[in-house]
Amino acid sequence: MNAAATPDVSNTSDVVAARYQPEGPTVIDCDVNKIFYGEFLAVRDSVVPFEKNKITAFIGPSGCGKSTVLRSLNRMNDLIPVFRFEGSVMYHGQDIYANSVDPVVVRRYIGMVFQQPNPFSMSIYDNVAFGLRLNKFKGDYDAKVQTALERAALWKEVKDKLKNSGLSLSGGQQQRLCIARAIATEPDVLLMDEPCSALDPIATRQVEDLMLELRQRFTVGLVTHNMQQATRVGDTTAFFSVDISKRGRTGYLVEMGPTAQVFEDPKQDLTKEYVRGEFS
Amino acid sequence: MSDVDITAARAVDEPGFVRPNLKRRMLEGRAVKNNVLTVLTWIIAILAAIPLVSVIFMLLMRGGTRLFGADFVEVLTALPPAGFEMGGGIGPAIVGTLAMVGIASVISVPFGIMAAIYLAILGPTSKLATTARFLAKVLTGFPSILAGVFVYAVLVANFGYSPWAGGVALAVLMLPTVVLAAEEAIAQVPQRMKDAAFGIGCTRTQVIWKVVLPTGLPGILTGVMLAIAGAAGESAPLLFTALFSSYYIESLSAVNNPTASLSILIYNFSGMPFENQIELAWTASLVLVLIVLVFNILARLFGQPKD
Numbered sequence: 001m002n003a004a005a006t007p008d009v010s011n012t013s014d015v016v017a018a019r020y021q022p023e024g025p026t027v028i029d030c031d032v033n034k035i036f037y038g039e040f041l042a043v044r045d046s047v048v049p050f051e052k053n054k055i056t057a058f059i060g061p062s063g064c065g066k067s068t069v070l071r072s073l074n075r076m077n078d079l080i081p082v083f084r085f086e087g088s089v090m091y092h093g094q095d096i097y098a099n100s101v102d103p104v105v106v107r108r109y110i111g112m113v114f115q116q117p118n119p120f121s122m123s124i125y126d127n128v129a130f131g132l133r134l135n136k137f138k139g140d141y142d143a144k145v146q147t148a149l150e151r152a153a154l155w156k157e158v159k160d161k162l163k164n165s166g167l168s169l170s171g172g173q174q175q176r177l178c179i180a181r182a183i184a185t186e187p188d189v190l191l192m193d194e195p196c197s198a199l200d201p202i203a204t205r206q207v208e209d210l211m212l213e214l215r216q217r218f219t220v221g222l223v224t225h226n227m228q229q230a231t232r233v234g235d236t237t238a239f240f241s242v243d244i245s246k247r248g249r250t251g252y253l254v255e256m257g258p259t260a261q262v263f264e265d266p267k268q269d270l271t272k273e274y275v276r277g278e279f280s
Numbered sequence: 281m282s283d284v285d286i287t288a289a290r291a292v293d294e295p296g297f298v299r300p301n302l303k304r305r306m307l308e309g310r311a312v313k314n315n316v317l318t319v320l321t322w323i324i325a326i327l328a329a330i331p332l333v334s335v336i337f338m339l340l341m342r343g344g345t346r347l348f349g350a351d352f353v354e355v356l357t358a359l360p361p362a363g364f365e366m367g368g369g370i371g372p373a374i375v376g377t378l379a380m381v382g383i384a385s386v387i388s389v390p391f392g393i394m395a396a397i398y399l400a401i402l403g404p405t406s407k408l409a410t411t412a413r414f415l416a417k418v419l420t421g422f423p424s425i426l427a428g429v430f431v432y433a434v435l436v437a438n439f440g441y442s443p444w445a446g447g448v449a450l451a452v453l454m455l456p457t458v459v460l461a462a463e464e465a466i467a468q469v470p471q472r473m474k475d476a477a478f479g480i481g482c483t484r485t486q487v488i489w490k491v492v493l494p495t496g497l498p499g500i501l502t503g504v505m506l507a508i509a510g511a512a513g514e515s516a517p518l519l520f521t522a523l524f525s526s527y528y529i530e531s532l533s534a535v536n537n538p539t540a541s542l543s544i545l546i547y548n549f550s551g552m553p554f555e556n557q558i559e560l561a562w563t564a565s566l567v568l569v570l571i572v573l574v575f576n577i578l579a580r581l582f583g584q585p586k587d
Binding site: 105107108114119120121122 | 470472473475476477478479480481482483486490491494495
């Protein structure tokens with residue numbers, strides 16, 4: 001094989017971010033070596049630790065692989081047939097990509113909130129109780145549903161219409177319903193993939209306040225397009241960028257650190273340009 | 281073309297400004313063309329409705345006298361009359377039609393929905409799915425009499441006429457409709473709902489049972505109802521499979537158990553030289569149309585999104 005004749009997209013660039021040394025205990029240690037979609041190298045060399053009870057925010061331009069990395073953390077990407085993951089995701093010391101691990105079980109511990117609010121077409125109550133029923137929870141459903149809706153800051157608005165369809169709510173309410181559904185089963189980690197991008201500013205504010213509340217109980221991973229959102233809620237920030245130097249579009253981690261440091265005193269020039277808004 | 285000067289609107293302050301004329305002018309070329317075409321579509325729509333309305337009118341006039349008359353209970357329950365006999369009814373035919381449509385549904389609905397799940401979710405692009413989908417589309421245009429011949433060769437030649445043979449023949453005709461409608465309904469369940477279910481820790485089976493099927497249910501039911509409505513009116517596939525009988529079916533036995541049906545009763549009685557039988561054929565036609573109508577209305581009701 002002639003390496004020069006067939007350009008190798010897996011070597012688009014050599015920049016590897018300095019390893020971020022977390023201050024506290026971590027819940028997930030994500031060490032991406034390479035993520036492929038078929039032949040296409042989507043993400044390379046990204047080490048992201050998630051600290052317990054903190055919000056780790058992912059920022060970066062479109063196509064930089066931040067959502068891909070986040071969705072790899074509970075094996076949602078397994079649903080894409082051509083997806084291939086090289087590396088390890090250590091969750092409390094177990095690699096969730098080990099052969100013996102059942103991805104369905106992983107997703108019960110590591111919950112997810114998606115970009116588009118996606119309640120099921122069933123009642124508000126059933127939406128929240130869905131995960132409990134799935135786990136064959138025996139006990140007081142009403143109390144659990146109420147707690148989850150209270151924690152999602154939605155209880156006051158829906159307590160008199162729990163029988164109504166989840167789809168009858170407004171966009172912001174639907175997203176908080178999805179958060180309630182995700183936290184009803186008390187997962188350990190909550191992954192949020194641009195949870196506010198389909199919401200108006202008021203609903204965004206409510207969801208952000210909610211994230212800060214949720215941080216007390218859960219460890220949160222947040223992908224956001226909005227840098228201000230990262231500064232408002234992120235404890236640590238990981239900046240991803242995309243390398244288009246050699247035909248491919250491969251995302252990689254540029255810099256990670258405490259949010260204040262990443263935004264006020266970035267170590268990398270690329271980060272500096274991005275947080276100043278010089279490109280996006 | 282147009283005598284409206286658009287630039288005039290900008291010249292408000294200038295001398296010689298002419299206010300643009302926005303009035304409707306009926307004799308303008310495009311207005312005339314518009315009106316002519318509108319009237320034409322009305323006329324064609326009415327012409328298209330004439331056969332349908334006249335058939336229903338005729339059915340009501342000739343079949344309605346018996347069905348809505350004083351002896352409607354006898355008409356709906358009594359056995360069909362023999363030649364020269366007066367009175368009588370179409371009871372066995374109604375029961376037979378419902379029984380065979382029921383058998384056909386019991387066979388085609390579970391098969392159809394499971395096939396649709398495979399086509400829409402499990403292997404939408406696999407070779408098997410592409411082939412099955414193509415065959416289902418071909419089968420929707422399958423001549424119904426051939427379904428009867430097929431079942432005759434497989435079942436009737438071995439076990440004799442029976443409601444099961446009739447039901448299987450109808451099931452063959454219903455299956456493609458159910459499969460294609462259910463596949464469509466299942467495929468329309470948004471991906472984000474399936475993502476949500478996977479994200480909360482569902483296995484693939486749980487995603488299908490708890491999210492995809494309940495969400496797609498209205499569409500699936502619409503397809504099932506339309507298939508049932510179509511099957512209820514079939515006569516050709518029943519000629520070779522259920523034959524006919526003047527008596528109520530006593531059992532669902534699949535061996536030598538000829539069964540009456542409305543469509544065959546209509547066929548038999550309409551050719552008889554007796555006024556009474558011909559009148560009953562009209563009544564049976566009306567009953568059949570009403571049954572089909574009920575299933576069509578049910579299909580529309582189920583198809584409506586509930587909130």
